[in-house]
Amino acid sequence: MSLVQIEGSEEVLRAVQDVPELHLVRSSLEPRADHRYKVAAYASDRAVEAAVAQGARVTVLLSSEGAAEHHARMSAAIGRGRAERGEV
Amino acid sequence: MPPPYPTPTVPQTPAQIEAALADLSATFPALCTLDVFPNPSVENRKIHFVRIADAPPNGRPAVVLTGGVHARESAPPDALLHFAQNLLVSRTTGADIVFPAASCRPLPAGPAVNYPPFTIPAAEVERILNGVDLYVAPLINPDGRLFDQLNPPSDPIGAGWRKNRRPHPDPTRIGVDINRNHDIAWKFEDYYDMGVYLSFYRDGPASTDRRAETYRGPSAASEPETANVQWLIDHTRATYFVDVHQFGRKVLLCWGIEDNGSDPSMTFSSPAWTGKRDGLRPGSPALPPGRPDYQEFVTDSSPHFVRQSLGTIAGEMRDAILRSAGVDPAVTTASPRRAHSTYDVGQSASLYHPLGGPVTGTTDDYAFRRQFDDPTRAPVFAFTIETGHEEESGFHPDYGSPPGHYAKIEREVHAALTALCASAA
Numbered sequence: 001m002s003l004v005q006i007e008g009s010e011e012v013l014r015a016v017q018d019v020p021e022l023h024l025v026r027s028s029l030e031p032r033a034d035h036r037y038k039v040a041a042y043a044s045d046r047a048v049e050a051a052v053a054q055g056a057r058v059t060v061l062l063s064s065e066g067a068a069e070h071h072a073r074m075s076a077a078i079g080r081g082r083a084e085r086g087e088v
Numbered sequence: 089m090p091p092p093y094p095t096p097t098v099p100q101t102p103a104q105i106e107a108a109l110a111d112l113s114a115t116f117p118a119l120c121t122l123d124v125f126p127n128p129s130v131e132n133r134k135i136h137f138v139r140i141a142d143a144p145p146n147g148r149p150a151v152v153l154t155g156g157v158h159a160r161e162s163a164p165p166d167a168l169l170h171f172a173q174n175l176l177v178s179r180t181t182g183a184d185i186v187f188p189a190a191s192c193r194p195l196p197a198g199p200a201v202n203y204p205p206f207t208i209p210a211a212e213v214e215r216i217l218n219g220v221d222l223y224v225a226p227l228i229n230p231d232g233r234l235f236d237q238l239n240p241p242s243d244p245i246g247a248g249w250r251k252n253r254r255p256h257p258d259p260t261r262i263g264v265d266i267n268r269n270h271d272i273a274w275k276f277e278d279y280y281d282m283g284v285y286l287s288f289y290r291d292g293p294a295s296t297d298r299r300a301e302t303y304r305g306p307s308a309a310s311e312p313e314t315a316n317v318q319w320l321i322d323h324t325r326a327t328y329f330v331d332v333h334q335f336g337r338k339v340l341l342c343w344g345i346e347d348n349g350s351d352p353s354m355t356f357s358s359p360a361w362t363g364k365r366d367g368l369r370p371g372s373p374a375l376p377p378g379r380p381d382y383q384e385f386v387t388d389s390s391p392h393f394v395r396q397s398l399g400t401i402a403g404e405m406r407d408a409i410l411r412s413a414g415v416d417p418a419v420t421t422a423s424p425r426r427a428h429s430t431y432d433v434g435q436s437a438s439l440y441h442p443l444g445g446p447v448t449g450t451t452d453d454y455a456f457r458r459q460f461d462d463p464t465r466a467p468v469f470a471f472t473i474e475t476g477h478e479e480e481s482g483f484h485p486d487y488g489s490p491p492g493h494y495a496k497i498e499r500e501v502h503a504a505l506t507a508l509c510a511s512a513a
Contacts, residue, residue, distance in 0.1 A: 001246030003195070003482050010442045017290055017443065023245040025482065026440040027336035027474045030432070039443065040335075040478035042247040061195035061478055071240035074484060077098045078237045087103045 003062040004048060007038045012055045019054065022047035042067075091115070093173040095495055097487050099162045099237060100169070102133065102230035108169055109136045109226070116176045119217065126319055127312035129231045130254050135316060137225035138172060142179070142217045149327040149512050152223045152320060153505060157266050157313075157451060159232025160248025160483040161334035163476055163494055167501035168226035168332060174502070175222070178213040185213065187412075187499050193491035194428060194479035200490065201424045204414040206499055208506050216506070219513025223324055228313050229266060248483045250301045252313050261298035264305035266313050267331075268294035268447065270454035273345045274308035278362055279448065285367040288374040289445040293345070293367065304449055321455045328401075328469050328512045329455035332501060334483060335476035337431045339405045339504065341398040342386075342456035342470045344436030345446050348395055349383025355460060356384060367445045369438065384437075385460075392467035394459070401469055401511050402433045408507035409500045428479070429500065436472060471508070475501055 006016060006024075017024060021044035028040035040061075043051065048058050062070065082088050100108070113122035119142065125135045141148070153171075155164035174185045185208040191200040216222070227233060231253035243249055251263030273279040276293045286292065294304035309315050321329060342348075345356065347370060354361065365382040368375050375381055388395035407417035413429035436453070437446040452470040459466040476485055476497045485493035 001241065003478055005478060013443055014290070021245065023247050024443065025247070025335065025478070026443050027333065027338065028478055029336070029440060029443055037442075040482060042245050042482070059196065062481065067246060068241075070481065070486065071246075071484065074099065074487075075237060075240045078101060081098065082101055082103075085103070087101060 001042045001044055001067060002048065002060050002064045003067055004041050004043050005038055005059040005061060006041050006051055006056045007032065007036060007059075008056040009036055013037050013039060015054045016051045016056050019047050019050045022051060091173070091177045093170060093177065095170065095498060096166050099487065100166050101237060102227055102234050105165055105169055105227045106134070106136055106230075108173070109138050112138055112172060112176060116180060119176055119179060120172075125316035127316050129229070129313060130252055130311065131231040133230045135227070135230060135313070137223055137320065140172060140175060140217060140222040140224065141220070145221055148219060148221050150221045150223060150324040151328040151509055151512050152225070152324055152326040152455070153330050153332065154225045154228055154317060154320075154451065155332040156227035156229050156233055157331060158250045158333060159229050159236040159252075160250055162484050163334055163497045164332035164501070165226040165233065166494070167475070167498045168224055170498060171502055171505055172224045172226070174208075175213055175217065178208070178210050179217050182210050184208060184210050185502070187502070190495055190499070191490070191492055192428070192480070192496040195481065201428050203425065203496070203499070206412040206503065208502065212506065212510060216509040216513045220328075220509055221324070222509065223320065223326075225317075225320060228317060232263070251303065252311055254305070254311060256298065263303065264311050265294070265302045266311055266317075267451055268302050268449040269305040269309060269311050269314040270318065270449045270451055271308040272450070272453040272457050273356055273448040274304060276448040279345065279356065280365045280367050281363055284374065284376060284379075285445060288368055288372065291444055293446055293448040308449070317451055318454055321458065325465060326455055327467065328508060329452060330471045330473060330505065330508060331451040332473045332475060334474060335478065335480070336474035337477050338439065338474040339402045339431050339433045340436040340439055340452070340472040340474065341402045341433070342436060342452055343384045344439075344450045344453045345448055346382060346384035347437050348386045348435060350385065350388065351383065352385050354382055354385050356457065357460065369441055387466075394467050394469070397467070398469055399433070401508060402471060404507045404511055405471070405473070405504040406431045406433050408503040412499050412503035428477075473501070473504055
C-alpha cells in the first residue's frame, strides 16, 4: 500500500470513498480553492488507478515499496531494542 | 535513566514508556508522582501516568494530557513523554528547553525546510508548574501500540492498527475504537435522527460493525482503556484536556457531536431531542423543511466564556506552533515554514465534512460534557490535536534525520502544549 494525497471536488472525494483497497485518513482533510479538497489515503496501486479514473488528482508520497521498507526497518529496530532490553 | 533525555530515534515500546514514567518519578520525586490507572489493558498490562506539579493539589487547575489512544499513531506517546521529561529537567536545573535548529524533508521529495532553534524559557516552565497540576498519560492503549509495532502491516490496508485488542475468535473482529467508546452520545441512534444524518453522510458517527475501524464497542465505556481515561478526567476534575492524535495538522475544539450553539435547550441530555438531532452543518440543504437546525449548547457567559475561550486557546496553540517554526503568526507572508507548520483550528464536529459528519463517543467530548453534567466542574476546555501530516510519513513518521519527520512533530507538540499550559497557569 502506498501513502498518497488525493485532491478533487466534493463529488470526486465522495466517489473515491467507495474505491476498494483505499483507506482515506479523514483527519487529514483540507479545503483547497475552488471548492476542492485534499485528503491523504493509504491505497493499493489498483486503488490509485481507480481514484484517478474517478477524476481525482493523486500524488504518491510514499510508494508501496517505500512504505513496506519503512515499516520493515522500523519494526526491525523496535524488535532489536526489545531483545536487547529483555522485553521479549 | 538520568537526564539528558534525547529525542527518540525509534518509536518507543509500551514497556519503554512505562519504564520511563517510573524513572521520572524516581529521578524527580519532589515534582513528579507516578500513579496507576485502575484498570489493566485488555491484555492485562498495567498502565501508568504521572502528575507533575510544584506542590500538592490545592485547587489549581488540572491539565490532563493523553496520547496513544489510537495504536498506529506513533508520535504522540513519544512526544508526550519527552514533554514531561523536558519540563522536569528544566524545572530542576533552571535551564531552558532548547530545540536546536533543524531541517525536515517533506514527502515526496523535499526540498528540506530549515527551522531555527526553538526555546521554551525556564521561567515559563516554572510559571506553568507553579500554576497547574499537570497529568501526563502518554500511552492509553499499550496493547494496540505493541501489536502495531511488531506486526507491520498490522491491518489489511497498510495504514496500521487503530483499535485496542479486545479479543474475538475472528481476527477481523478484534478490537474496539476507544475514541468512539466514551460515554457521550455513545448510542448515536438515540442522539441523532439517523435517517437525516445518513441522507447526507455515507457513514454513521461510529460503527456497530466489529470489523470496522470505528467500532464503538458493546456498550459505553466497555473498554478498560476508555474507563481509565474517564476515571482520570473525573478523578482530577480536569479543567484543561488535550488528547493528542495523528495526523492532519489540526487543533480541534469541542463539540465533536454537533456544531456549537447558544440555545440552552439543545443539550445532549435533553430527552426532548432524542432521535431528532440532525448532525448537519448549518444551512445544509439536507435538513428537512421545518426542522430546527440542532446545535449543541455551549455556554458563553461570564465568568468563563467557554465557547469563546475554546477558540482563543486553540488559536494560541496554533500560533505557538508557528512561532516554534520561526514564523510570525501576525504576518501572512507565504513561506515554506508557514506552509508546513500551519495547523487548522476548528470544531471537531466539522473535521470530516464533507467526507463525513460529526462523531460520537470521543475522548475530548467526554471531558467536555462533565461541566454540563455537574456545573461545579465548570469550566472545562477540551481539545484534540491531530499532529503530523502525510508529508511526514502519516501514522508512522520517520524518526531518522534526515528526513526529520518525528523531530518536527515533537517540536510542534511541545509548542502547542506549552501554550495550553501557559494559558491554564
